[in-house]
Amino acid sequence: MRLKRETDLVPAAHLTCVGATREEVDDLARCYWDAGVHHIVALRGDPPAGATDYNPQPAGYACASNLVAGLRRIADFDISVAAYPETHPTASSPDADLDNLKRKLDAGATRAITQYFFDSEIYLRFLDRCLAAGITAPIIPGIMPVSDYEQIVRFSAVCGVTVPAWLRNLFDGTEENPDLRRIVASMVAVEQIRTLQTYGLNEFHISTLNRADLTYAIAHSLGVRPIQTNASHNVTDPLETTEIPDERETSTDFDTTKGLQEGAPPLMLRTLFG
Secondary structure (H helix, E strand, C coil), X not given: CHHHHHCCCEEEEEEECCCCCHHHHHHHHXXXXXXXXXXXXXXXXXXXXXXXXXXXXXXXXXXXXXXXXXXXXXXXXXXXXXXXXXXXXXXXXXXXXXXXXXXXXXXXXXXXXXXXXXCHHHHHHHHHHHHHCCCCCCEEEEECCCCCHHHHHHHHHHHCCCCCHHHHHHHCCCCCCHHHHHHHHHHHHHHHHHHHHCCCCCEEEEECCCCHHHHHHHHHHCCECCCCCCCCCCCCCCCECCCCCCCCCCEEEEECHHHECCCCCCCEEEEECC
């Protein structure tokens, strides 16, 4: 809420189905709408700490597609949902996972944001599968800057994300050199985005892991420059930011096209803090 009150950034609230009744989620969604937060990232959510399987709240939304439909009944939200180029770890099959994505979009979601990936071919093949399944909504690539390689390896194993050997080789020998790690992380993310831009993509979702400086460096390398949008708010960061005070709180969008260097291609960067 503070992002909306105190800046000109465009925040997006994160809502999940975990640990809340439909009434509680609906009330929170109405609060967001009344506060001017009209973009929701609607997620099923992970099982609570200590649990291995997801069990819906008896009086809550059973799944993300139900949550999307519920939000659509409340107000004309701009709704983003999750997509998984390498298949969600708990999905019974890639086709079943794609069917689930289609249900979320058919329920009223505006776009999907993908789980991060490191091989652009994985995303492009997934995009082909989406089109073949009749999915025409925007599928925004998720970008994960690698600020801590070992942490990413562990996290990727849980998420079912492939960590290619070339990435390991790039970070080999950077363990005791944080400045070099940041340079490599920025280089990898920038190259990934530039590669995808050659296929006509101009919108990306960057997970910051609370490393705004790294995301800022990536944006700078892509030609984005600070812009002053409102003197009273003193906003100079052209990126869209997502701040998550708690598990259902908030995410944001930034249109950076006005902050681009002359001659740079149009670009939209969404960022996630948390």
